[in-house]
Amino acid sequence: MSPTAARRTAAAFRKDRARRYREAAENDQVLVGTKVAEGHANYAMAYNMLTGIRVAVSRCNAKMPKPIQSSDFKTSVKLAFDVSGNEPTPSTKYDFKFKDYAPEVFRSLRILFHVDPADYLVSLTAQYIVSELGSPGKSGSFLYFSRDYRFIIKTIHKAEHKLLRNILKDYYYHVEANPNTLISQFYGLHRVKLPYGRRVYFIVMNNLFPPNRDIHVTYDLKGSTAGRFLNTAKTKTQKGEPIKGSQVRKDLNWIHDHRRINLGPSKRQLFLSQLECDISLLKRLGIMDYSLLIGIHDLTRGNSENIRNSTLKVFQPELSESDLITTDTKERKLQSAYLRHKLKHTSPKALVESSAILPLTVPADKKKFLFYADDGGFIATDENDMPLNELYFLGVIDCLTKYGFRKRMETLIRGMGKNRHEISAVPAVEYGNRFMAFIRRISGTLPADKST
Template sequence: MSGAGIISTDGTKTKTKRFKVKHPKRKLYRSSEPLLSVFMWGINHTVKELEHVSIPVMLMPDDFRAFSKVKVDNQAFNKENLPSHFKVKDYCPLVFRNLRERFGIDDQDYLRSMTKDSPKPMDSPGRSGAKFYASHDKLFVIKTLTSEEVEQMHSLLKQYHPFIVERHGKTLLPQYLGMYRITVDNNECYMVVMRNIFSSHLNIHKKYDLKGSTIDREASQKEREKDNPTFKDNDFINDGVKIHIGDEAKQKLMETLAADVEFLAKLHIMDYSLLLGVHDCEEAEREAAERGTVDLDGVDEEVGDEEYDSGGSGVALTPPDSPQAPSRSQSVNGASRIDPEKDIYAIPSRSTSQSREIYFLALVDVLTHYGVKKQAAKVAKTVKYGAGVDGISTAEPDQYSSRFLEFISKAIE
């Protein structure tokens, strides 16, 4: 602030004051990739736009075709992070807002997770060429889609939403939370946001992608060289892995899985997988001991020594219309604890199991329709391996679903 003199018409001098204009702080959306900076900006814009839209009593057919678009040209704000020209398209905004609500996700929490810091790249678990990113708090996963997959998502949504409503959110299907098209430098990128299957705070010590088939179902050498590879059906069998959760938890899990798989079969969808992550509690204790946070005699300095063995906290085992498992964190002996609000796919091993583990499991890759391409692939594989071979991954939806459920059921004890 500084003083300045102004001479008036009558010759007197008056003092005026100059003030520095204070601009409100604005989010930076800083990322090493312009695409992610625009994605963060777009999430913020679209969620805040929805704040002014009244929640409809029920969704209408037009809501499944709706979209919102924003085009930004010659913008000068935050030029070091955001490009000058970009476009954001938000698909079916009311449908996805309703789905977030059904999955118990508050829009403000969603906004904080997606925009507080840049999403981080993840290893791609498959051969699709899709890119994966995790939100900074690891609660959500962002996956890039092809334009064909966007069409499949539109087609799926019309049946997926009523199914989620009917099941009261109790499903192992992917939890789809938003779908966007981001355009930077005339390059279009389609992205879908999903709930992360794995825990945001517990290490996953081993991962398996299970289809229930045995032909060409081993992790490649390239995959095995990764820090945390994703193994496949034959690796699972050869490792002698079992999911030790007990009869009651198995029955509830298989009921949920059977409902999901029946839904997919009706839509002629196949080639999906059960993604399984195993957290080894004893390994976690050793890791924690190296950090100096856990006493290996069983006393956890951070969470106490309470044992949790209720059969799981998540969507697979929670009956519809019942409250979720206790909202407080639960320890499964020592270093490992389940957060029921975040670890929704977690199922601890039964108390009588020799190995103390926590399993994270859900369905993935549910956008493959059994159409002309897959029918041709089945013919080609049948010629290669013989008509009598049952382990071919490409199979008709009903055959695929029954084989899949049988394999998973045998894997659970």
């Protein structure tokens, strides 16, 4: 073949390849398999979140650490990316913009929480886990789990984002003084914005539940009773079967089930002392509507029911290294279009059907914390401080709601037909006092107090 003919053939091949990439990116019909779910746009959004985190955190880690100053709590860094994580040239349209809030502060927090920088980036890959059980906390938020089930990526409302920025300095110094705090461990605060789209705020935080143990029952406790009951008989799978495991039950379920946080004298004192300290901070900051999330693993049942396999799914676009790495501008545009197509037509797979494998052990750094020292949890003990057959995974979650105008209106409206002590929306100090009184009553190995 002559050089001229070879050039023509190569040009025709490139043109045809560009056409195929373009058609794949623009085609909204499913080529193979079934049509994806309505919420699929959120899966692609989470992919963008993880891409932004990896780039922003890598850049922050490349700088030398320095002592935290007051100005660090208010700084932010803006970035723009195409879908593959490359910064677009001025003439190229970006896929999303990313904003990293107080990066130096959150790097310091990750150090305080013993999160290894390399492990953090390795965990937050393009592959992530979603749960059919949804968020255990506030409605309207989406939860995604890192590939090793260690970190949670959670969308939050703008008001929650604003509150976290306002209280970040208090939170930072509280963590510094209380390494065993039960309040959620925040590792990052970020924002994603699509072209002509809304801004999505999200946080990265610790996952209280372990990768290596089934959670047999989960409770979300606030210390109130109005609307605090889950009818487990009505919550079933699409096939009409009862859902295994961790449906999130509430205060009245706890009372109805005659549950207690079984802790002997030593552990009960440690637990309540730390919780009292944490709640004092939240009361001082005017925060309410938080809850104590408790996941219980029954050691006698172990992992025999494979609950995680039935409730967790994996989002894992099938991409090769060549889909993500290129230096040629035209080739980058084609590969970005192809990657957009892949994201649009990928749906989460059941854990057992994917290549994802959850870790068999808890990360060693997690065991450095008092309440996660017993294989990632806090083992129940009897009155003689001897271990029992329950392992608790617990912490204070949803700590980003202030008692403002909306909550005052909720207090007024809900208080008309119910006893004020039964409703959740009450001022922060009253909320905290009631919360602590309830947790004290249900903690320990004494016979259950029948009062509510």
